[in-house]
Amino acid sequence: MLWLAGRIAWPLSAAAFCGVLWLGSQALMPVVIREAIDDGLVPGDMDAVLSWSAVLLGLGVVQAVSGTVRRRLNMYNSLSAGFRTVQLVVGHANTLGATLERRVDEGELVSVGTSDMNALGHAFDIVGRTVGAVISVVLVSVVLVRQSATLGMMLIVAVPAIVLTMGYTLRPLHRRQSAYRDLQGELTSRLTDVVAGLRVLRGIGGETPFARSYRERSQRVRAAGARVAGAEALIRAAQVLLPGLLVGTVTWIGARAALDGSVSPGELVAFYAYAAFLVEPLGIFTETADRFARAHVAARRVVTVLRMRPKAAPEHADGPMGTLATALVDETTGLTVTPGTFHVVVAPSAEGVRLADRLGGYDEAPVRHDGRLLTALAPDEVRRRILVVDNRPRLFRGPLRASLDPHVTADDTAITAALRAAAAEDIVGLLPDGLDTDITADGRHFSGGQRQRLVLARALLADPDVLIVVDPTSAVDAHTEDLIGRRLRAARSGRTTVLVSSSPLLLNQADRVSFLSGGRVAAAGTHRELLAASEDYRLVIQRETGEAPPGPLPSTDLVTRGSAE
Incomplete structure (x- = not known):
C-alpha cells in the first residue's frame, strides 16, 4: 500500500x-x-x-x-x-x-x-x-x-x-x-x-x-x-x-x-x-x-x-545444451529418454504431470542431460529446446492463425502440415474464415478434443528438440486418436517425443514404452513386450480399453484392434 x-x-x-x-x-x-x-x-x-x-x-x-x-x-x-x-x-x-x-x-x-x-x-x-x-x-x-x-x-x-x-x-x-x-x-x-x-x-x-x-x-x-x-x-x-x-x-x-x-x-x-x-x-x-x-x-x-518467485536462473550455466543428442534421465523415476525416439510413458495422471514438469525443467528434482542437471542450464535455452504441453489446452483470443503461430514464423504450408499431423485440418475447414477466423478467449466454442488437436498443432509448429505431451488424445474418438498417433510419429521422425498416455493406439506407435508404478519405472520395452511380460501393465491397459480381465493372454493384435474399434 x-x-x-x-x-x-x-x-x-x-x-x-x-x-x-x-x-x-x-x-x-x-x-x-x-x-x-x-x-x-x-x-x-x-x-x-x-x-x-x-x-x-x-x-x-x-x-x-x-x-x-x-x-x-x-x-x-x-x-x-x-x-x-x-x-x-x-x-x-x-x-x-x-x-x-x-x-x-x-x-x-x-x-x-x-x-x-x-x-x-x-x-x-x-x-x-x-x-x-x-x-x-x-x-x-x-x-x-x-x-x-x-x-x-x-x-x-x-x-x-x-x-x-x-x-x-x-x-x-x-x-x-x-x-x-x-x-x-x-x-x-x-x-x-x-x-x-x-x-x-x-x-x-x-x-x-x-x-x-x-x-x-x-x-x-x-x-x-x-x-x-x-x-x-x-x-x-x-x-x-x-x-x-x-x-x-x-x-x-x-x-x-x-x-x-x-x-x-x-x-x-x-x-x-x-x-x-x-x-x-x-x-x-x-x-x-x-x-x-x-x-x-x-x-x-x-x-x-x-512473494512467489520464479525459478532463479543459475549463476553459472553449464554451457549450451547442444543438440540434445544424449539421453534425458529422470533420477526420480529412473526414466531414460533416448534421443530421436517416440517414447510413451504409462503413469497415473498426477504422476505423469509431475514427470512432464521435471523433464521440462519446471521442477527442481534432478533430471540430467549429458550428465548435467537441467536446473544448471540456462532456463531460456531449456524452454527453447524442450517444450511441455500439459493436459489443459489453452488457446488465445484473436485470429486462429495467431494462436497457432504466436511468433509469426511459419507460412501457410507449415501450418497446414502441422494441422494435418494433429488431425485438425477438418476443424479449420469448418471455420468461416479459416485460419483468419477470430476465436473467443481460450477457444471456448471448440470442444475439448478440438482444442487438444489445435494445441498439439501449435506444439508441432514450434518444432522443439524434445516435445513432451500429457494426455494428447484424452478427449478425442478412437478413429481420430489412431490418426494422431500415426501422423504424430511420422511428423516427429528423428526428433525426441515423449507422450504421457495409456492409450493402446498411441502405445502401439511407440518405439519404447515405460511403465511407472509406485513412482518408479517398473518395466520398459515395446507395447507388445510389456503386454506379454507385465501383468500390472496389462491391467492398466485393460482399464483403458474397458475390457474384462481375460483368462489367457490375448494376442497383441486382438487388443489393438479391439481398442481401435
Missing part, C-alpha cells in the same frame, strides 16, 4: 489539500455564523450581517469547488491504485510463467482483479476526506478551547476515545473479512474450474453432484458474509450512537452556559453547529478504519502472490 501511495503521491497530496479546504471551510462556517449573530443580528447592524453573509457565501463556494475537485482526484486515486495492483499482479504472473497455475488457484487471481482491487482502491479514495477530517477536528478544537475550555477539552478527549473505540470494534470485522475472503477465493476457484470443464461434466452426468457441492460451499460463503454484515451493522450503529452522544453533550453544556450568561446567543448556535459538524469527520474516521481494514486483507492476498 505504501508502494501504491508512492506511485500516486502528487494526486494523493492534491486530494488531501482539497479535503482540507472542503472540510476546513465547513469548520469555519459556525464561526462566521456566530459573528453574524453577535455582531450583526443582536445589535441590529445589517451591514455586519451582509458582510458576514458574504464571507459565508465565499466559504460555500470554496467548499463546493474543493469538494468537486477532491471527488475527481479521489476517483483517480481509487482507479489508479486498483488498476496498478492488477498490472503489478499480472506482470508478476507473467514472470512466474507455467509454474503459476501450480502455485495459486485461478480463483485467487480472479479475486485480485475484482474484490481486492476494489478494496485497495476504496482505501485510497477516502484519503482526501480523512486528512480534511483530521485538520478540521483540530481547527474546531482550537476554536472551542478559546470559547469554552470545558467544551474544548471535552472534545480533545472525546474524539480520540471515540476513534479508539471504533478501532476496537473493527478487530472482529477484520478477522471475519479475512475468513470471508478465503472462502470467496475458494468458491471462485471452484467456479472457474467447472466452467472450464462444463462439457465434461455434462458428458458424465456430473452437473447435479456439482450443483449440490457448489450450493453447500456458496452457503458457507453466504454465512461468512452474514457474519461480516453483522459486524458492519454494529460499527454503523456505533457511528451514529457515539457521535450522537457527543452532539447531545456539547449541546447540553452549551445550553447550560447560555442560561447562566457565560456564552452569547451566537456562541450557543456555534456550539450546536460544531457538535452537528463533528458527526461527519467522526464518521469519516470510522469509515477510514473500515476501508483500511478491508484493504489490509486484500493487500496481504496480493503480497502473497507477489
